Amino acid sequence: VLVLVRSPLPRLRAVLQHCWERLERGLWPAVFGGQSPPWGPALAVQGPALVPRGLNDAGGGGAGAPSLLESAVWMAAPKHRRTIEVNRCRRRHPTQLIEVKRNIDVCPECGNLKQKHVLCGYCYAKVKEETRLIRMEMYKKEGGPLNAPAVETLVLYEGEKPTEKDEGKRIIERARKRPSWFVQN
Amino acid sequence: SGAAWARGLLSWARPERWLVPGSLFPLSCIHTSTSLQKIGKWEKKNRIVYPPQLPGEPRRPAEIYHCRREIKYSKDKMWYLAKLIKGMSIDQALAQLEFSDKKGAKVIKEVLLEAQEMAVRNHNVEFKSNLHIAESQTGRGRYVKRVRCHGKGMFGMMKISRCHYFVKLVEGPPPPPEPPRTGFEQAKEYVQQLRNRTLVHTL
Numbered sequence: 001v002l003v004l005v006r007s008p009l010p011r012l013r014a015v016l017q018h019c020w021e022r023l024e025r026g027l028w029p030a031v032f033g034g035q036s037p038p039w040g041p042a043l044a045v046q047g048p049a050l051v052p053r054g055l056n057d058a059g060g061g062g063a064g065a066p067s068l069l070e071s072a073v074w075m076a077a078p079k080h081r082r083t084i085e086v087n088r089c090r091r092r093h094p095t096q097l098i099e100v101k102r103n104i105d106v107c108p109e110c111g112n113l114k115q116k117h118v119l120c121g122y123c124y125a126k127v128k129e130e131t132r133l134i135r136m137e138m139y140k141k142e143g144g145p146l147n148a149p150a151v152e153t154l155v156l157y158e159g160e161k162p163t164e165k166d167e168g169k170r171i172i173e174r175a176r177k178r179p180s181w182f183v184q185n
Numbered sequence: 186s187g188a189a190w191a192r193g194l195l196s197w198a199r200p201e202r203w204l205v206p207g208s209l210f211p212l213s214c215i216h217t218s219t220s221l222q223k224i225g226k227w228e229k230k231n232r233i234v235y236p237p238q239l240p241g242e243p244r245r246p247a248e249i250y251h252c253r254r255e256i257k258y259s260k261d262k263m264w265y266l267a268k269l270i271k272g273m274s275i276d277q278a279l280a281q282l283e284f285s286d287k288k289g290a291k292v293i294k295e296v297l298l299e300a301q302e303m304a305v306r307n308h309n310v311e312f313k314s315n316l317h318i319a320e321s322q323t324g325r326g327r328y329v330k331r332v333r334c335h336g337k338g339m340f341g342m343m344k345i346s347r348c349h350y351f352v353k354l355v356e357g358p359p360p361p362p363e364p365p366r367t368g369f370e371q372a373k374e375y376v377q378q379l380r381n382r383t384l385v386h387t388l
Binding site: 091092096097098100101104113115 | 261265266268269280281283284285287
């Protein structure tokens with residue numbers, strides 16, 4: 001523990017120096033010679049609190065994180081820098097490049113592009129919109145959630161009437177012309 | 186000063202002026218832009234005006250340069266898409282990009298559609314399908330460094346990357362792909378190199 005005191009006044013400085021010398025003599029009597037107390041074999045007591053040293057804590061805290069120095073397992077790390085030529089060979093390899101898709105066709109209904117194994121996006125969006133409007137009508141008829149009747153539903157467009165086969169079915173009216181893709185049974 | 190700037194720009198744009206031997210660079214070639222937003226080199230490429238062609242010359246195909254700046258995407262990831270559509274016709278490129286799952290595909294598709302419309306409107310292109318992609322490149326945009334928080338109070342610095350995308354459309358069908366180099370061709374080249382060797386500093 002170091003205490004540095006600098007005072008501008010010389011008299012105060014002299015007093016402080018005197019005090020400091022006395023303190024040093026008291027703490028380390030053997031160093032300053034003269035009257036040293038007789039010393040011989042004595043009992044050793046373990047007491048970390050008696051000799052508070054900040055070095056111990058610092059040593060323990062420092063060694064806690066890099067415990068890898070003592071551990072027997074070495075971690076893998078790159079030894080040399082990968083040059084840009086090597087990096088380019090890896091990044092531009094044909095397996096890394098995007099493949100050209102060969103399964104794109106033209107939808108016969110709307111003329112937009114579609115993948116062979118997937119529904120046409122435009123036609124699907126059209127159907128989805130119409131379904132949403134039908135569902136809104138159904139919700140209005142039911143009045144609230146979880147009121148679905150236990151009968152079939154029939155969707156009728158402008159100018160259509162239910163036949164004898166469609167007795168007992170719930171009828172949903174839509175105020176527009178029947179779309180070409182919605183085939184009537 | 187506006188007229189001087191326009192004059193300077195046009196005199197810079199005429200390539201014949203530079204071919205004249207022994208001509209000094211006149212001062213009207215230098216132009217100073219007072220705007221804060223610097224107009225990039227790729228945007229300026231659209232402004233070149235060629236002199237009228239002579240009757241016997243073959244028709245010069247129209248070239249359209251377009252770009253988009255500061256796209257929020259990585260330039261390396263964007264490069265893969267740019268490499269995909271290099272050399273394709275514009276319809277094929279749009280088809281490939283529509284069904285690509287990458288984020289940059291949507292951006293590049295918008296850029297291509299914009300460029301196609303520009304070509305038809307401003308650059309005297311007759312058929313919008315008669316275009317092919319001659320060049321498509323990516324560039325590094327402005328990066329921003331930010332703090333990325335890890336556990337236990339640790340942090341690292343991450344960089345938020347942006348990129349530019351440049352495309353050049355040329356009128357006409359796409360050029361046929363180069364045939365791969367055969368071993369016979371490579372052998373012929375090697376033999377030719379050996380034959381070209383001479384002795385230097387001798388009689």
